[in-house]
Amino acid sequence: MTEQVKDENKLIAERRGKLDNIRENCPANGHPNDFNREHYAADIQAEHGEKTKEELEELQVTYAIAGRIMAKRGPFFVLQDMSGRIQSYAEKTVQKDIKARWGLLDIGDIIGVKGILHKSGKGDLYVNMEEYSLLTKSLRPLPEKFHGLSDQEMKYRQRYVDLIINEKTRDTFQIRSQIVSGIRNFLTERGFMEVETPMLQVIPGGATAKPFETFHNALDIDMFLRIAPELYLKRLVVGGFEKVFEINRNFRNEGLSTRHNPEFTMIEFYQAYADYKDLMNLTEDMLRTLAVNVMGNSVIRNTVKNAEGEVTEEKFYDFGQPFERISMMDAVIKHAPHLDADVIKDPEGRFEELRAIAKQVGVKEPEGKNVWGAGKYLCEIFEEVAEHMLDQPTFITEYPWEVSPLARRNDNNAFITDRFEFFVGGRELANGFSELNDAEDQAARFQQQVAEKDAGDDEAMHFDQDYITALEYGLPPTAGEGIGIDRLVMLFTDSPTIKDVILFPHMRPQAD
RNA sequence: CGGCCGUUAGCUCAGCUGGUAGAGCAGUUGGCUUUUAACCAAUUUGUCGAAGGUUCAAAUCCUUCACGGCCGACCA
Numbered sequence A: 001m002t003e004q005v006k007d008e009n010k011l012i013a014e015r016r017g018k019l020d021n022i023r024e025n026c027p028a029n030g031h032p033n034d035f036n037r038e039h040y041a042a043d044i045q046a047e048h049g050e051k052t053k054e055e056l057e058e059l060q061v062t063y064a065i066a067g068r069i070m071a072k073r074g075p076f077f078v079l080q081d082m083s084g085r086i087q088s089y090a091e092k093t094v095q096k097d098i099k100a101r102w103g104l105l106d107i108g109d110i111i112g113v114k115g116i117l118h119k120s121g122k123g124d125l126y127v128n129m130e131e132y133s134l135l136t137k138s139l140r141p142l143p144e145k146f147h148g149l150s151d152q153e154m155k156y157r158q159r160y161v162d163l164i165i166n167e168k169t170r171d172t173f174q175i176r177s178q179i180v181s182g183i184r185n186f187l188t189e190r191g192f193m194e195v196e197t198p199m200l201q202v203i204p205g206g207a208t209a210k211p212f213e214t215f216h217n218a219l220d221i222d223m224f225l226r227i228a229p230e231l232y233l234k235r236l237v238v239g240g241f242e243k244v245f246e247i248n249r250n251f252r253n254e255g256l257s258t259r260h261n262p263e264f265t266m267i268e269f270y271q272a273y274a275d276y277k278d279l280m281n282l283t284e285d286m287l288r289t290l291a292v293n294v295m296g297n298s299v300i301r302n303t304v305k306n307a308e309g310e311v312t313e314e315k316f317y318d319f320g321q322p323f324e325r326i327s328m329m330d331a332v333i334k335h336a337p338h339l340d341a342d343v344i345k346d347p348e349g350r351f352e353e354l355r356a357i358a359k360q361v362g363v364k365e366p367e368g369k370n371v372w373g374a375g376k377y378l379c380e381i382f383e384e385v386a387e388h389m390l391d392q393p394t395f396i397t398e399y400p401w402e403v404s405p406l407a408r409r410n411d412n413n414a415f416i417t418d419r420f421e422f423f424v425g426g427r428e429l430a431n432g433f434s435e436l437n438d439a440e441d442q443a444a445r446f447q448q449q450v451a452e453k454d455a456g457d458d459e460a461m462h463f464d465q466d467y468i469t470a471l472e473y474g475l476p477p478t479a480g481e482g483i484g485i486d487r488l489v490m491l492f493t494d495s496p497t498i499k500d501v502i503l504f505p506h507m508r509p510q511a512d
Numbered sequence B: 001c002g003g004c005c006g007u008u009a010g011c012u013c014a015g016c017u018g019g020u021a022g023a024g025c026a027g028u029u030g031g032c033u034u035u036u037a038a039c040c041a042a043u044u045u046g047u048c049g050a051a052g053g054u055u056c057a058a059a060u061c062c063u064u065c066a067c068g069g070c071c072g073a074c075c076a
Helices: A002-006 A010-025 A041-048 A053-059 A092-102 A152-157 A159-165 A167-189 A230-239 A276-295 A328-335 A341-345 A351-361 A374-385 A439-454 A465-474 A485-493
Strands: A062-073 A076-080 A085-089 A110-119 A125-128 A131-136 A213-216 A221-225 A243-251 A263-272 A299-305 A311-318 A324-327 A394-397 A419-424 A427-434 A478-484
Touching: A010 A092, A041 A062, A041 A085, A041 A110, A041 A125, A053 A110, A062 A085, A076 A110, A085 A110, A092 A131, A152 A159, A159 A167, A167 A243, A167 A263, A167 A276, A167 A485, A230 A243, A230 A263, A230 A465, A230 A478, A263 A276, A263 A485, A276 A299, A276 A394, A276 A419, A276 A427, A276 A478, A276 A485, A299 A485, A324 A328, A328 A341, A328 A374, A328 A394, A341 A351, A351 A374, A427 A485, A439 A465, A478 A485
Parallel strands: A085 A125, A324 A394
Antiparallel strands: A062 A076, A062 A110, A076 A085, A110 A125, A110 A131, A213 A221, A243 A263, A263 A478, A299 A311, A394 A419, A419 A427, A427 A478
16 A cells, blocks of 8 residues: 555645546446447547548447547547547536546546547547547546657556557557467468477586576476476477477576576477478578568668667668578678688688687677687687678578587588578577487587586586487487577567567665 | 766656746646537646755756666677
């Protein structure tokens, strides 16, 4: 109760006073639940928006709508429902009746209206208020109607207010929903099966990251929130589910930023008897399909805004064209032509020179005994000089073995794996590879990760004996991929931060 | 975790080198009654993020803290 009193103010007190009267004088304690909403604003607009005033008068169609009052203009109320907005009209006797019953309607109140649809002189549709009911009294005033809610902290902490007020926010999360269901449809149409694997894991695997730790009382064991579903999905491929996918949350106990939330949504999918090139083709097809189906265009527009919110730069990402495919080495050479290409091409043979280049471009080496090999240096150099330059949709291939502990080694070059990552606008969106299905090789690589963990790298992988056992039963040749859903939604919705595409992003709780 | 910036009415924001706290919207009262950020008249609203300090005097200067934003670090 004390918490309520804290931000109580005159405006809220006035509305509470109105509600007190309503409770006494209206049925259902002021919260009726018998209004039968039959129509949506957007449907009415779509069906009749083009008709003339006279055509509508002839029709005399009755509609029953409900929604939140977003604005009052003279005798008009602007109602907003989940589909959109439409006006309702209260003639003078109705206004008097409303005032007598409920002490005027406030912006934010939720009402039901039934009546004949008309068109105003200015060309807007409205439903005449023949029957009307206050369904829910809103006790708190909404943000200002023109500027809306722009305080970012409040947008995230009170997303419900943001959603009431800001159409852009509603659009973003509708697009997010469409992207997820679009991916789901795309894969199920191609014979993939959706599965759910453990979020609580005893051995957190499938990625290198710090996990959240928890404890299971009945089993009396430590457990971890998963950092990736990968090893479980591949167990299912061993079991014979040859095409599987999972769309769900991963949890990583790491910092927050414009691109990171401690829990984030990934799709991972695995296909037996396919390789990483098949997945690049699939990815290209899927993203192109999504762009067209969800955004209505294979070209995605992004903007850069200044502090005043004015657009200073426009970017267009073309998913209609074939995506560029280039190896990590070639990408470094292409985007940093001043570096010695011969060294980049022979990272192991000219290791010391590679290290010098790394230092030159600003790679920070780890302290202590944790020694990097040529593959790690190459990858770091790539991230430093090339990654942010990958503007249009681009696959980077030929990731070094050293940074790919779960990927299959390339047949012709043991230094690299059959792996790609996918970039748009300088951001990594996806990571896929032909899976390592050699049980003995996998066991050896786990051993190396364990050694790195013992050396102090707390993000190195655990040894997962059961996963090795599964591989020993036989994983068919398989390719798998993960796509960061949040970042994909950021791209499609032109959102500068991941908090804009997560309904309830994590924040530090407010102090009392 | 580090650097920079921010926090003033329910919301969006002014408030200069210290001198009685402001506007628009929302609200209230009345008018108008086919409006489009409706309009006209009158009017109400504050722990200036918190706590200390300097000063005759602090929204304003200083210190600490809280929360947020941006940029780094870690990563997807």
